[in-house]
Amino acid sequence: MPAWSAVAPGTDLSTHARVLSRVHDAVLAGGRPPVRPRRVVERSWSRVLGLGMDPDRPRARDPLPVEAVEARRRGSGLSPVVDELRQVLVGVADASSALVVVTDADGVVLWREGSSGTRRQADRLGFAEGATWTEAAVGTNAIGTALAEAAPVQLFSAEHFEAAQHPWYCSAAPVHSPVTGDLLGVVDVSGPALTLHPAIGALVETSVRLAESGLWRRHEQHLERLRRSAEPVLGTVRGPLLVVDDDGWVAVRSGIAAGPRVAVPRAGRPVAVAGLGLCTPERLGEGWLVRPYEPRATVAAELDLAAAPVLRVSAGEGSPHGGSWSAALTRRQAQVLALVARAGRQGTDAAALGRGLFGDDGHVVAARAEVSRLRRVVGDLVATAPYRLADGVTLTVRTGPGGG
Template sequence: MHDAVLSGRQPPAQPRDVVGRSWSRLQADGVSPDRCENVVLADYAEVEARRTRTALRSVRPELRNTLTQVAEDANFIVVIADADGVVLWREGSRGVRKAADALGFMEGARWSEGSVGTNSIGTALVEDAPVQLFSAEHYARSHRGWSCTGSPVHDPRSGEVLGVVDISGSAMSVHPTTVALVQTAVRLAEATLWQEHAINLEKLRGHAAPVLGATAGPALVVDRHGWVADARGLAVPDRLAPPCLGEPLLVPGLGLCVPEPLGDGWLLRRGGRPSTIGVELDLGEDPRVTVRGDTSWTRALSPRHAQILRVLTETSSAGIDAPSLSVALFGDRDHVAAVRAEISRLRKSLGPVLSAHPYRFADGVDVHIVGRGEFRNPGV
């Protein structure tokens, strides 16, 4: 099946959807199954730097307790990779680790889909979903003796993908129930991250109490992800858009605020008169958006970003989640990762105009559309 699909011949059976999508991406990028065997290996200093930066370091003990002994008993290895697919830690069966070394599947290896082909780490990152692969479903011919199961780990505070937890072994060693095992470990790790988040919010709340008590008028304190630690004089949602130094943030009930650093978070209070934001969305031949508040500015929009904003204007105030937006943009739910990437770029460009979880225009933003009839859909 593998060779038939890649050569354009009719295969005896079609690959599973997740495998077919991965192979199609790699073929479209001109990646050959043989080139996938040239593994990019980071040096020790880079691996250590990545370990220090990642939030996965705090949940590694949880993952080890859940998976490592099982891995050793069942003759496979447990791998933790970061959001770039770089292997940070690897434990488990000595024999399997030795076999993995022969592939270059070791700490520091970049196991992204674009680097080594279809695999449960890189493909799970692209799909943003658990992936299990058996034998010849791998793109690289040298990986056909392996089976692997990977699941993304998300930061519950921001929703971003932190990396992937993977179990790998010989083609005969990984059972379909391994998916449930890995997902259980990931859920426990994410629960631990959420507990850490609650503890940090409580610390920030205590640190901010004297400042809020001495502040005249309504104010609130949020952490660096936008989660509200405490608020005085106004009702706010649990989370706002993450503040950035020097960039105004629209706060319901306050208007535009300039974030002030406070401990490990931000103090938000009214700096002047209450402000509202008006958005003029031009969906004509040259899409652009104009934002008017205390100041006004205009940004050109790519056809895709214009299409996203049009969908958001047609969505209720409750917003729209990534899978539903994928359907609206592409006609299916298979482009969630692409949707999240585009929304991230759009939010960086428009700042407080957009909110996430779910995606929508922020409260208090007044949107006016012009040129709707001339807008050109970018297509899939």
């Protein structure tokens, strides 16, 4: 059984439910419980109490309209594997009076299946398609708590915050894109508390692995299509190159032993590739052609601080194709970029950057975060380890009329 299971095998469920009810009442009344709640439950109750929620007065459930649910389904990264999840879970749910639920990353219920009797009970809780089941909406529950904890969660009976949910168990686990790492949603199996089986948690884990492997399989099929579509163009291109998809996954390597993924390409933004140096991605059908600048290539950047900060970039001689672009920066991003440029070719580290930004040594993590935010705008113009301008990049800072 998974480490996150709420009940150990062999536990008398009725007795355990009564103990948890006393724990729930004591903790929420500010008293001393007969046993301490599990830490995941304790953390969740603390968050929910901080929101001012009342366990005996559920907040109103306001499900989204059918059209909005359909739109979310179409846009969900889980839609390609929902049928596979059904094949694994729905038969078990029907046999055990359970409910199978799939939500999006916002905790909105997009798909729900199970026996008609269990669905009717869930309807009375507002546990229906279009409803939001985050902690802020309905208190401690496996879906919302799994989202808050970024981990699988199983809750039994009175571990739920709302008293109306005590007759239930729920087992939920997040699903992430194996391609981007983004949270796509949550898979949940819920049912009458006294029907909880030790295998339910393992079943949920299996369904998540199935969903993620199915998404990866589709990703590999997408890369194969990209390879085929690029073949006519690649016959006309010389020199080392890569063909990558919109997430930076490599479909074709030529003249370079690149890894499986490079930085996410963006139109007009240079990207640094190990073994190729500074490159400019060029749109190629559904993917990108990534080729290096020639050694003599330069990228001239100007940071204009005369008003709201603006970065203007021009790819000079030696680039595989010309082009210029500009991007608005925040004051903080402009400050980071100026400090990085001032460090010269030897670069700087997060500690020194933190001192330059905040005036002391206590902001190393914040400095790293600021660089990450800057790189989301300027791409690999700023290199890392150490932080510096990428090879071939020059930066001029203009502070006002006539300034430099």
